Amino acid sequence: MAVPRSAARLCRLAGRTVLSLSARNRRAVCLPARRCYVSTSTGSNLQFRLDERTAHSSLDLFKKDTGIIYRMLGLDPSQVQDNPERFRDWAVVFGDEKINSGRHYWEVTVKKSQEFRLGVAEASMSRDDCVGTNSSSWVFGYAQRKWFAMTSNKIVPVTLVGKPDRVGILLDYEVGLLALVDVEKPRIIHSIRAQFKAPLCPAFGLWDGELLTHSGLEEPEGLK
Numbered sequence: 001m002a003v004p005r006s007a008a009r010l011c012r013l014a015g016r017t018v019l020s021l022s023a024r025n026r027r028a029v030c031l032p033a034r035r036c037y038v039s040t041s042t043g044s045n046l047q048f049r050l051d052e053r054t055a056h057s058s059l060d061l062f063k064k065d066t067g068i069i070y071r072m073l074g075l076d077p078s079q080v081q082d083n084p085e086r087f088r089d090w091a092v093v094f095g096d097e098k099i100n101s102g103r104h105y106w107e108v109t110v111k112k113s114q115e116f117r118l119g120v121a122e123a124s125m126s127r128d129d130c131v132g133t134n135s136s137s138w139v140f141g142y143a144q145r146k147w148f149a150m151t152s153n154k155i156v157p158v159t160l161v162g163k164p165d166r167v168g169i170l171l172d173y174e175v176g177l178l179a180l181v182d183v184e185k186p187r188i189i190h191s192i193r194a195q196f197k198a199p200l201c202p203a204f205g206l207w208d209g210e211l212l213t214h215s216g217l218e219e220p221e222g223l224k
């Protein structure tokens with residue numbers, strides 16, 4: 001179904017995804033289930049891929065499930081597996097790793113997107129919500145050429161960042177720290193403090209372009 005440009009723009013600014021109407025009688029194509037691992041070691045480098053089971057129908061995974069591309073109309077929802085782990089209204093996808101301890105670091109190439117959110121969320125977070133809008137998710141976002149930190153639908157501006165090609169995310173579960181990292185310095189640009197009480201997953205929202213994740217990395221020296 002064609003969507004007027006003005007309506008599509010409004011939906012993107014609101015964070016929601018425009019979907020094409022699906023035919024009632026079309027058959028769903030089942031996608032293979034992905035295993036979800038649990039990280040319990042504080043000494044190993046977190047390595048994850050994006051979990052196809054959680055990906056909204058407007059998101060395509062690529063490069064061995066380490067990258068995501070936003071498709072405005074997306075796939076017909078009837079053509080993807082209907083399961084309770086998939087995000088239904090928001091262009092969000094989780095990583096396939098659950099984190100319940102330790103200090104972890106990963107990076108995201110963001111140069112090909114102008115509207116996205118990066119961070120973590122409880123693995124059991126409602127699939128009807130968007131990351132950053134509830135008390136179960138903590139993210140850094142970029143929209144309208146500005147950075148912000150967001151949780152429980154509260155937005156805090158993040159200044160002096162610019163638009164780097166790549167940023168880092170640092171998570172310390174026990175300390176209750178989520179930080180946005182300048183990978184060139186390296187240094188912490190902005191941090192969110194929280195009390196993490198449930199297993200977390202890397203979380204991504206995307207409404208423009210593409211993102212590429214880089215996990216299994218050593219934490220840069222000097223980040224405290």
